[in-house]
Amino acid sequence: MGSIVPFQDLNLLPSPFCTNPTTTLLTPKIEPKAEPLDEPIHTHQFEFHHNTPGPFNSSSTIAFFPNSQNTPVPEPNFDQDNVFSEYYRISELFRSAFDKRLQQQYGDVEALDPDSRAIVSVNQDNQLSTAVVSRRKYDKRSSDLVRVQDLGMDDQKYFRDVVRKTRMLYDSLRIISVDEEEKRRGLGQGRRARGDLTAASMMRDNGLWLNRDKRIVGPIPGINIGDLFFFRMEMCVIGLHGQAQAGIDYLPGSQSVNGEPIATSIIVSGGYEDDEDSGDVIVYTGHGGQDKFNRQCEHQRLEGGNLALERSMHYGIEIRVIRGIKKYEGSVSSKVYVYDGLYKIHDCWFDVGKSGFGVYKFRLLRIDGQPEMGSTTLKFAETLRTRPLSVRPKGYLSLDISMKKEPMPVLCFNDIDNDHDPLYYEYLAKTVFPSFVYNLGSTGAGCGCVSGCTYGCLCAMKNGGEFAYDNNGSLLRGKPVIFECGPFCQCPPNCRNRVSQKGSRHRLEVFKSREAGWALRSLDLIHAGDFICEYTGVVLTMEQAQIFAMNGENLVYPNRFSAKWAEWGDLSQVLSDYIPPSYPSIPPLDFAMDVSRMRNAACYISHSATPNVLVQFVLYDHNNLMFPHIMLFAMEHIPPMRELSLDYGVADEWTGKLAICNE
DNA sequence: GGTCTTTCACAGAG
DNA sequence: CCTCTGTGAAAGAC
Incomplete structure (x- = not known):
């Protein structure tokens, strides 16, 4: 049995060679008006072994803080066969053991008195927990504060793959929905469709957003420092930052165990004039007090995200920092967001801003030992290009x-x-x-679109009735083989169906x-x-x-x-009636x-x-x-x-x- | 559990 | 470049 990781002693960097992943359920259950945590919370630790393969492999350990302070904790008496492979089931189990609210919500959950500190016994066949999971709609964010650390290589690969597939689906949906919209209305007619929003809502309706069953403090499994995002919704979908517009993401006090809000991530986008960003040190302005033109027009108050940042500082909780960079060359949107790693809040004070109104300021310092910041690399590459x-x-x-x-x-x-x-x-x-x-093969079969290819042209038909690329040259759908326009076609060289040959x-x-x-x-x-x-x-x-x-x-x-x-x-994950276009099978x-x-x-x-x-x-210069x-x-x-x-x-x-x- | 409010979006127009 | 506007959506607050 290992030891519980106190807040102060967290090893924040997943070691690539560590094979013993642990997840810590954080319950910042501190007495009201608590002093900073000088001593580690002293508790026993439970280990929950599970043998079925899953995102956390058999060597995984789930550690958690029992919900209150000094009652002796009975040694857990686990039946080793009561095993669950999926993280969320374990999460549900702990929730049912420690959270009376769940019992009120779901009458059939056999939850014991939280103070008894006993784990609920569960049927051998897992029916209880699956019943809970299937009944529970994840339309709201969870209130479980969790830190995932020391993932083994297998788990890192697993989560990287989950995140990659989720992001790939998001981007496919975004590109395809914009393309469909333009197909319907004609290119450049009217306002462009908000594919970023459409894709996000389709995925939410299908339960494909990640990390909504828990609030992760610290690194998000599968996300590396330097990873890029082009839309705020992209970060919502994977759970890096759950706010569509707001810069501070936090667990609200109303959902927190001790009634205090806890901040988890911020976005530094230059939206507040009093920000100072020198890379490793950020002076971040709290939110509030702005009019609709983003001008400071009244004093900020210590509430919402501002209070959450203050509380996170108090407990020494690390904050994910994402930087927004305007007009970066090559971006499909007006901004690029880059994940820059973890910071800790060292100071918080109320100051008079440039506007003359009072603003809250937070000094954040980047935690040592992390890979180079993505924003630094972006800037470096910019000068390297020229x-x-x-x-x-x-x-x-x-x-x-x-x-x-x-x-x-x-x-x-x-x-x-x-x-x-x-x-x-x-x-x-x-x-x-x-x-x-x-x-x-027949070499004469090209399209005759002298003034540019449109939907329905011969080459589009060869690709299953659609073009393989959108108007930016992005791949819309992978196919066994793509037929680009070629030397047999009448279309001009700037035709959209000639991406890879250039x-x-x-x-x-x-x-x-x-x-x-x-x-x-x-x-x-x-x-x-x-x-x-x-x-x-x-x-x-x-x-x-x-x-x-x-x-x-x-x-x-x-x-x-x-x-x-x-x-x-x-x-097919989001459209149950989705039938992939039929493609000619290739030898x-x-x-x-x-x-x-x-x-x-x-x-x-x-x-x-x-x-x-x-x-x-891809085929373009011959038909073999x-x-x-x-x-x-x-x-x-x-x-x-x-x-x-x-x-x-x-x-x-x-x-x-x-x-x-x-x- | 609705409804309201707030929010460092986003794209395009001028 | 900037400023402004319409549309939009999530989630916290109440």
Whole structure:
């Protein structure tokens, strides 16, 4: 049995090597007008073991504070078979044991007197807890304050995947709903649809918002420092910040165990003139006292979020900080939000603001030992894009290894050793297929849209009656293969159905990292669904590939990439009657690619089981289904400077890295 | 449990 | 650039 983690001693940084995840239910049950916690709350700790696989694996420990102070705690007498795998069920169990309100709400819950500190006994078959869960509508946020820490690698991967899929669905819904709206009204007619709001409400109606069954203090599982968001609703959906507009998110006093509000996250967007933001130190202004033009017109009061921040300072509770940055290049919206990590509030005072009215101010200091702030990286990348040598005088081997074969430069950077390897390959901007590929199949079938393609054109029909991309060039729905307009079409080059054939729109950088060898990143932010680049090489038939393989060459086998395209734009989770458009089935791909002499930036992309890049097959310059182009799209918003990764679908022995790049 | 109020949105117009 | 406006939605307060 471990020890309970006192508030003051929290290890705030999940160690990647820690295999013993713990969740602490926080009940800041302090006597009214309590002094700061000089001594840890002394309690026994219960451990609740559960063996079924789930988000918390079998080594998980759930620790919690019993609800009051000094009564002796009986040693828990658990039946080891009473096991629950899902976190929320455990949460419900604790709630039923300690919360009389739940008993009033659900008469059939067998909740004991909270003061007895005994765990409610539950039927062997879990029927009680599932009954509670199914009856409970998660239309309101929970009042359980919880801290999740020390997640093991498996749990981190699990939550990262849940968050990624949720965000992917959100973005698909947002893009598709805007696209449908424009289809209905015509491009540029009237006010643009608020896809950010539509997507959020559809997901809420389907119970797909994350972390509503608990209020998380500290890090959100699956969210890393530096992660980007383009809409406030995006952060609501995953539970990073639950307010659609307000800057301070908090558990209200009316729901708190001791009646005091507790703040959990803030957004620093520059909406208050008295803010001072110097990165590690923030002077944050409380809310209130503004008129509708955001001008301070009266004194602020110590209530709501302001009081919550003060109470969080009192208890030493960490605050998530998200920064909003206006007009960042490449953003699909007017703002970019970046998660910058955890801060603690050190001071709170009432001050006279620039307006002459009284405002509350909070000095926050960033907690040490966290990864670099995402906003710092965003700013760094901004200068790197325009003047790379001013911030990095050493380390650049080339400012464009593509030698202008790509529309954007492909940089090459190494500041850790003398390896110049990427300079020695001929840069291949587009895959070239054997000539017979171009001769097979009907080559004359192009669309005749002389003044640009519209819905219903021949190429749209080939894609199941819709275009594969929206007007920003984002992938709408993944398909077995996408048919872009090509040389047989009459449409102009700016046609919306010619996204991937134009090459990368982002400044890519091949770089050497200590962990993964040569790798790839972007100096521009990449929006989820954006085209990144083609994966090029010299195409070999399988007969040729066998000879190459016998000579020890490592080849790329396109049919091995995991079929992540199927997850992109799959709306079956929110639309029960959603039937994916029917696609022509394509034959299994029967070729390999040699990248030992000619290659582009793509072959430096690292392997990951939770990748941020997906493969989508595309045809445009010929109609041979057996030989599509391998096109790469972003599966999530990728911040500048973050390493790109791809699921090569390779076996375990091929760990971490495509061997061909490190030969 | 409704209804009201507050809120560091968002996009487009001028 | 800025300011302003309409529409909008969540959630806390009462």
